[in-house]
Amino acid sequence: MILDNITEEINKANNIVILTHETPDGDAIGSSLALYGALKATGKKADVIIPEYPQVFSFLPWYEEIKKESKEEKYDLAISLDCSDIKRLNGFAEYFENAKTKIVIDHHGSNTMFGDYNYVNPNSPATCEILISVFEYMGIEVNKGIGTCLATGIITDTGGFRHSTVKPETFEFTAELLNKGVNISSIYRRVLQIISMKQFEIRRIALNRMEFLEDGKIAFTYITKQEQEEMNLQTGDHEGIVEFGRDVEGVEVSIFLRELPEGGYKASFRSNEYVNVSDVCLMFGGGGHPKAAGCTILLPLEQAKEKLISQTKMYLK
Amino acid sequence: MILDNITEEINKANNIVILTHETPDGDAIGSSLALYGALKATGKKADVIIPEYPQVFSFLPWYEEIKKESKEEKYDLAISLDCSDIKRLNGFAEYFENAKTKIVIDHHGSNTMFGDYNYVNPNSPATCEILISVFEYMGIEVNKGIGTCLATGIITDTGGFRHSTVKPETFEFTAELLNKGVNISSIYRRVLQIISMKQFEIRRIALNRMEFLEDGKIAFTYITKQEQEEMNLQTGDHEGIVEFGRDVEGVEVSIFLRELPEGGYKASFRSNEYVNVSDVCLMFGGGGHPKAAGCTILLPLEQAKEKLISQTKMYLK
Numbered sequence: 289m290i291l292d293n294i295t296e297e298i299n300k301a302n303n304i305v306i307l308t309h310e311t312p313d314g315d316a317i318g319s320s321l322a323l324y325g326a327l328k329a330t331g332k333k334a335d336v337i338i339p340e341y342p343q344v345f346s347f348l349p350w351y352e353e354i355k356k357e358s359k360e361e362k363y364d365l366a367i368s369l370d371c372s373d374i375k376r377l378n379g380f381a382e383y384f385e386n387a388k389t390k391i392v393i394d395h396h397g398s399n400t401m402f403g404d405y406n407y408v409n410p411n412s413p414a415t416c417e418i419l420i421s422v423f424e425y426m427g428i429e430v431n432k433g434i435g436t437c438l439a440t441g442i443i444t445d446t447g448g449f450r451h452s453t454v455k456p457e458t459f460e461f462t463a464e465l466l467n468k469g470v471n472i473s474s475i476y477r478r479v480l481q482i483i484s485m486k487q488f489e490i491r492r493i494a495l496n497r498m499e500f501l502e503d504g505k506i507a508f509t510y511i512t513k514q515e516q517e518e519m520n521l522q523t524g525d526h527e528g529i530v531e532f533g534r535d536v537e538g539v540e541v542s543i544f545l546r547e548l549p550e551g552g553y554k555a556s557f558r559s560n561e562y563v564n565v566s567d568v569c570l571m572f573g574g575g576g577h578p579k580a581a582g583c584t585i586l587l588p589l590e591q592a593k594e595k596l597i598s599q600t601k602m603y604l605k
Numbered sequence: 606m607i608l609d610n611i612t613e614e615i616n617k618a619n620n621i622v623i624l625t626h627e628t629p630d631g632d633a634i635g636s637s638l639a640l641y642g643a644l645k646a647t648g649k650k651a652d653v654i655i656p657e658y659p660q661v662f663s664f665l666p667w668y669e670e671i672k673k674e675s676k677e678e679k680y681d682l683a684i685s686l687d688c689s690d691i692k693r694l695n696g697f698a699e700y701f702e703n704a705k706t707k708i709v710i711d712h713h714g715s716n717t718m719f720g721d722y723n724y725v726n727p728n729s730p731a732t733c734e735i736l737i738s739v740f741e742y743m744g745i746e747v748n749k750g751i752g753t754c755l756a757t758g759i760i761t762d763t764g765g766f767r768h769s770t771v772k773p774e775t776f777e778f779t780a781e782l783l784n785k786g787v788n789i790s791s792i793y794r795r796v797l798q799i800i801s802m803k804q805f806e807i808r809r810i811a812l813n814r815m816e817f818l819e820d821g822k823i824a825f826t827y828i829t830k831q832e833q834e835e836m837n838l839q840t841g842d843h844e845g846i847v848e849f850g851r852d853v854e855g856v857e858v859s860i861f862l863r864e865l866p867e868g869g870y871k872a873s874f875r876s877n878e879y880v881n882v883s884d885v886c887l888m889f890g891g892g893g894h895p896k897a898a899g900c901t902i903l904l905p906l907e908q909a910k911e912k913l914i915s916q917t918k919m920y921l922k
Contacts, residue, residue: 294848424800438831448767449766449789450768450790450794451790454783454789454790455783456780459777459779459780459783460776462776463774463775463777464773466771467777472766473767475769480767481767481851482852482853484854485817485855488853491812492813495808495812496813507616531696535798535800536800536801536802537799537802543701552846601916
């Protein structure tokens, strides 16, 4: 069984590197630090290497121990968490490739199985939830610190328990975490509720110019390069905007354009019921999931808008 | 034990009326319909009387069976759910007062214990969660229909499992509901996520003029009588606006003014960490909870704003 192999490889490794996907979210950082804390508790030497990560997760235990790089040339064991493809490991794929043994733990259905051992469960709402069974198998106790990391991944990847990916086990495990003193309410507030003043301002701009087209079935808005520069926006600051349009009654598809530094637009699509926005984005060389997809379009605003809307219209009922 | 009395009274009653508080929310309607469904399942004759209620809950089982009034002059048993005070039963308090026996089931700490039997638990995040123990005690099985009603109350009163009132039992019970086929994700979406076009428009207006005062510690915004009339806003359409200000980093107090049809303003206050907004509102004849309170102020906008802000400032660190 794969969990036997994973346990054995972890037990025999003297130095372990933990890696995750680029532009890491709560599940990426939460699972990395949970595994780090668990390995540390069992006396293992491990490094978590993440070159860039958002400050919003600074409340997590072991956050200060994340490394931006490592001088280690060859790890005994590399463990990739929450990452579907070796390409998404980005600048630090070499640590993975150079390691003697490679393990992949993930919940993306699109995982390319790029490890020697791949423990991938697309039915799990978060990689953090998969780690629970790993820890249980290995006999590692989930204490408050590890639990805080795991809860963070579960909360962010389920939109605060709202997605249909949430299973009875997710709620049962969260109940156990509460019993162990993990402050679910505080984590929720930090990772999903509070936004920075910059995020507020850019949301205000985007909402202010949001249009509802095709009898209110399409919501459309955008932000310019100039606005992003003037406000000194960072990665992730525009997140949440496309969902505002999606969550208005009657809207089937929400489209949000973000002008890129090099020109052109990154388009984010969300749909509610029946439009497969991944198909729409495929027409522009992009892709994603049926209800959340994206593409890049190298045209001026009005032309980009016209093309994307015309294509989307064809899928409306 | 009180649950013995409640069981006995329900068993011996031939006709039962279920009542809840005015401007009913998800926990009020959810608990009323859950109890209605449960009584019906045990062959009891019951009426749920609610004169006005939001359409957003129309997906609930037995929603069509809610009555706006009743010709019954005297019920054997009246059960008040989720209501802290007989005054809040509003126009239908007479059904309660005229009943032979009166039961109060609630989770408000401020409950005035106005029944013959009062089953009140302020530690419970929702009246729906209290009903679980009632049903269990009475041996009534929580099926998918009853579960859908209970989940609705829990989801709305906990802000989607985010409040610190949520207990391990809340998550454990939700896990059971999922196992019974209750669609938690769909309920969440209907009651917390989707907003109407009118709600979107009024949010946009209020956000557009939101100001951040006192080094960003106070968020302030308002909507006018004219805006509400032009958009034909209904009760509840302005909900959520005050929380936008509260959830911006650095804000301690968020204030939202809604002009009243008769002139003057209804002020809603929310705080994050240390300001007791109930104390602030008390100065203007209002009140509420430490982190959520309100008052009415009969002054023109600029004067109302000035007075409320000056008072709030005194509580800032």
